[in-house]
Amino acid sequence: xxxxxxxAIPVVGFRLWLLGGARTAPDLRSPAVxxxxxxxxxxxxxxxxxxxxxxxxxxxxxxxxxxxxxRLLVPAVGDGVLLGCVALWGRVVEADQGWRAExxxxxALLVPRRRPLDRALExxxxxxxARMRRARWLARGGRAEPPDEGTLAALGERYGVPxxxxxxxxxxxxxxxxxxxxxALRDEAARGLPHRRLGDGHARHRFTRAIEELVAAFEGWSxxxxxxxxx
Ligand SMILES: [Zn+2]
Numbered sequence: 001x002x003x004x005x006x007x008a009i010p011v012v013g014f015r016l017w018l019l020g021g022a023r024t025a026p027d028l029r030s031p032a033v034x035x036x037x038x039x040x041x042x043x044x045x046x047x048x049x050x051x052x053x054x055x056x057x058x059x060x061x062x063x064x065x066x067x068x069x070x071r072l073l074v075p076a077v078g079d080g081v082l083l084g085c086v087a088l089w090g091r092v093v094e095a096d097q098g099w100r101a102e103x104x105x106x107x108a109l110l111v112p113r114r115r116p117l118d119r120a121l122e123x124x125x126x127x128x129x130a131r132m133r134r135a136r137w138l139a140r141g142g143r144a145e146p147p148d149e150g151t152l153a154a155l156g157e158r159y160g161v162p163x164x165x166x167x168x169x170x171x172x173x174x175x176x177x178x179x180x181x182x183x184a185l186r187d188e189a190a191r192g193l194p195h196r197r198l199g200d201g202h203a204r205h206r207f208t209r210a211i212e213e214l215v216a217a218f219e220g221w222s223x224x225x226x227x228x229x230x231x
Pocket of ligand 1: 056
């Protein structure tokens with residue numbers, strides 16, 4: 001493990017959130033611990049074991065993100081789970097295929113829109129796991145149901161980030177085109193952040209285009225052959 005110095009330009013990764021809160025005031029919750037990410041405020045890492053300044057070296061604390069979107073796709077299978085691009089800054093510690101950070105804030109949110117096929121396949125693969133996940137997400141304050149358009153609009157407005165619906169996650173994982181688009185989005189999200197903050201319209205346009213290209217890569221999956229559920 002190495003530690004990056006406190007950086008002016010944040011590290012950007014991908015992570016999951018649960019969609020919680022009321023329909024008119026939706027919020028983001030951590031899937032692994034009971035924690036709400038407040039809108040328009042940096043999320044600050046806390047340590048249940050008492051690290052003075054999380055993330056601690058020999059601890060698992062900190063705000064997590066991965067550099068590899070593929071890694072999140074299977075854990076994201078379930079209603080009310082969001083994928084997203086997240087900025088990390090302050091104290092940032094390298095972890096397995098990603099980072100643990102002191103501060104974080106979402107930059108863009110992707111909402112998997114599951115189809116009946118996804119649900120059928122999930123049930124076919126592991127109904128017990130699906131039930132356990134749902135129970136855990138409900139315990140964290142997640143709504144564990146598909147959000148409607150109004151909720152997603154309110155979410156984007158509250159957090160000040162773009163929210164895009166993407167086609168179902170199963171069953172084509174992994175996917176080279178998706179991985180390529182995800183890496184391009186991560187690069188643009190990080191490189192353009194200081195410029196977007198200054199109101200640079202070109203930088204905003206490049207970021208939007210990178211998100212749209214990733215969304216299109218999800219769409220490429222959207223009409224697979226039905227799996228042999230009765231086999
Ligand atoms: Zn700790």
